[in-house]
Amino acid sequence: MQKTYYDPADLRKFGKISEWNEELGSKFFEYYNSVFKEGKLSEREKSLIALAVAHTIQCPYCIDAYTGDGLQRGITKEEMMESLHVASAIRGGASLVHGVQMMNKVNKLDG
């Protein structure tokens, strides 16, 4: 039994998820592949969104996958870092915007 929760080699086995439930697994991957096809957004834009979300949900597999995917698409490290700051700003902002609730409460209790 492995001693850590994450093993980089497990990312390669993602497709095997379907082996234990072929129907749902297949539906998921079909949906997944459709999502990343070019639509109103380009595949490149979707890759950068995926990278930012991967950092927000802190998924090591996704970070590996979409860093590699970005490099394949010619996305520069500067573009990748910029997308992460968007994620970071929203994540930080999500904490800070709750400060309004704190301020409301303080004003009500002690205003």
Next chain:
Amino acid sequence: MATKSLHKLGSDLAQSNKQLKILSNGIFKNGELPTFKNKISESGQFPLRAKKLEILQINVGYMCNQVCDHCHVDAGPDRKEIMTRDTMKQCLELIKKSEAHTLDLTGGAPEMNPDFRWFVEEAAKVGIKDFIVRSNLTIIRANKKYYNLPDFFKKHNIHVVSSMPHWTKGKTDKQRGSGVFDKSIKALQDLNAVGYGMPGSHLKLDLVYNPSGAFLPGNQAAMEKDFKKALLEDFNIQFHNLFAITNLPIARFLDYLIASDNYEDYMYSLVEAYNPAAVSNLMCKNTLSISWDGYLFDCDFNQMLELPVNSKSKHVSEFNQELLEGRNIVISQHCYGCTAGAGSSCQGNLIPAKAGIS
């Protein structure tokens, strides 16, 4: 950034047998990954057989003004293997005899061969349909004697295919050396100035993109769109097509993969991206590669691995098209580089790219 070839450094990996050993041991020997032979056997495509000869690729020498990190030739200023005029004369005879429609000169920097211009002039007289010179671009700006290469290419209606790893300076210089990007941009502008790469121009200018690290090239059409937009907006440069080429795990790229601990992951990526549909279009099936000393190979990669054609016709002096057609192609695990994703060849993808992320 490398400054000397593996040959000059006396590296183990300068020896082709050492490279072939690495490619056959480890994950391929212990069965973790299938060998290329087993993989193509699954779809009944072994042995690979050569079809009608269409492309002659002549490597006129390994000398180059650059020492790129990914170079499968291990080319550089310190390489002295240069095709002589006598061998070129033999090549001219072969070009006349063969029914190939494309002649493809490569190196090294082919322009550094002292007989390069003579050879181009003579070969152009044969009247081959598509006459390609693979230029690294910087050679055009390396020395005054090369400044008029765009005019020379134009005069002989040469199809110029040039390397350009990225549309940004940082990524280009990382792979190909400091200052390469600026010189390449200037060279592309020089080529545009004489008509190369312009919309509707018969003077063909194509770019070759290959990844700057341990990852596979992305969708060729999407990359072409990005390259065209960036080069036009930033530098007013135009070109015709972009060829996305996969780095094969040999020579300096193999050295880089091992040194950066990326070798196994890269081989996994290649094997996972294996696309049986690419096999029937492999360039080795319609190409003959000729080395600086006149020996015949299935491709430029096999030339670097010193894997000669499996035929009695082994040298330019004994060229026999009939004997060569139908020969079994010599393969090893490096061949996975040409069957990954949409496939890879010196002319880019082998089949239209599949949409979506695999």
